[in-house]
Amino acid sequence: MENNASISGNWIEGLIRDFIATSPDNSMGNEAGEPAWDGALVGFASGVDQIWQQYKEYVGAFHWTPWEVFNQHHPNEPARPEELTVISWVLPQREMVRKANRRAKQYPSEEWARIRVYGEEFNVALRRHVVKSLEQAGYAAIAPMLVPNWTIVKSERFSYASSWSERHAAHAAGLGTFGLCDGLITAKGKAMRTGSVVAKTSIEPTPRPYAHHRAYCLFFSDGSCGECIDRCPVRAITEAGHDKEKCRQHLARSREYVKETYKFDGYGCGLCQVGVPCETGIPVKAAREALERGELPSPPPPLA
Ligand code: SF4
Numbered sequence: 116m117e118n119n120a121s122i123s124g125n126w127i128e129g130l131i132r133d134f135i136a137t138s139p140d141n142s143m144g145n146e147a148g149e150p151a152w153d154g155a156l157v158g159f160a161s162g163v164d165q166i167w168q169q170y171k172e173y174v175g176a177f178h179w180t181p182w183e184v185f186n187q188h189h190p191n192e193p194a195r196p197e198e199l200t201v202i203s204w205v206l207p208q209r210e211m212v213r214k215a216n217r218r219a220k221q222y223p224s225e226e227w228a229r230i231r232v233y234g235e236e237f238n239v240a241l242r243r244h245v246v247k248s249l250e251q252a253g254y255a256a257i258a259p260m261l262v263p264n265w266t267i268v269k270s271e272r273f274s275y276a277s278s279w280s281e282r283h284a285a286h287a288a289g290l291g292t293f294g295l296c297d298g299l300i301t302a303k304g305k306a307m308r309t310g311s312v313v314a315k316t317s318i319e320p321t322p323r324p325y326a327h328h329r330a331y332c333l334f335f336s337d338g339s340c341g342e343c344i345d346r347c348p349v350r351a352i353t354e355a356g357h358d359k360e361k362c363r364q365h366l367a368r369s370r371e372y373v374k375e376t377y378k379f380d381g382y383g384c385g386l387c388q389v390g391v392p393c394e395t396g397i398p399v400k401a402a403r404e405a406l407e408r409g410e411l412p413s414p415p416p417p418l419a
């Protein structure tokens with residue numbers, strides 16, 4: 116299979132939006148049959164973007180570049196970095212899901228836990244659908260999170276990290292910046308899930324409309340806020356950042372609670388993603404207004 120032409124970003128966006136609107140997999144798995152998601156933000160990053168190399172240096176050598184993961188899984192159709200595009204999407208949490216989790220004090224609401232399980236199952240189906248649709252159109256593609264050798268790595272700098280991070284892909288694709296709690300703050304806020312696919316095609320990259328990888332967080336912008344610190348039931352967030360181990364242990368404990376209380380096998384937390392100024396948008400006024408005006412920062416955003 117080889118197609119040297121490129122496809123448009125609009126075609127991909129349409130593909131993602133149609134799947135959200137029509138797929139039976141878009142479900143919270145409850146009796147009412149409510150959808151997990153009602154829309155998406157979509158962005159694109161070139162495989163040749165310097166940021167992938169920066170991630171290797173900043174996150175760790177184990178973090179794949181797009182060409183590393185693509186070429187591992189398409190050895191018969193190798194691609195150069197400039198021939199690849201990373202397609203990234205953000206699925207913002209629906210209002211009723213956010214509202215329910217805002218009331219949570221220790222463990223997630225049923226709605227949030229359902230999204231963590233069934234909403235992510237849809238996200239997996241969406242990754243597969245995007246790969247399959249691209250391949251049917253003649254473009255080789257891969258979903259890095261779904262390859263068998265994707266793994267979580269113990270990292271000296273980040274405690275836990277992985278061979279591919281959906282949030283870092285979304286950041287590269289112009290979709291958001293990191294908050295004090297480690298979540299990605301997007302134009303639709305931090306309460307969201309994200310996914311990505313690497314494809315052998317050239318799509319116009321989405322400009323990164325931020326001056327810094329933490330530009331949308333109030334704490335890093337002017338030292339204010341820190342509201343996610345008090346939302347965390349186990350104090351896994353402090354002014355020093357996010358303690359991933361504490362967070363992981365709390366997520367593990369939530370399994371028992373979800374099973375006993377909501378009667379399904381699930382888990383989750385996300386208390387720090389709701390009831391905070393970055394829940395549904397960019398809380399830094401200047402950054403939000405610059406984005407609305409379509410302004411781009413100069414020089415290009417550094418990582419640290
Ligand atoms: S709640 Fe405040 S400090 Fe925490 S990530 Fe959001 S903007 Fe930053």
Ligand code: SF4
Binds near residue numbers: 347350363365387
């Ligand atoms: S940091 Fe982890 S444990 Fe704390 S509120 Fe956020 S998701 Fe929950």
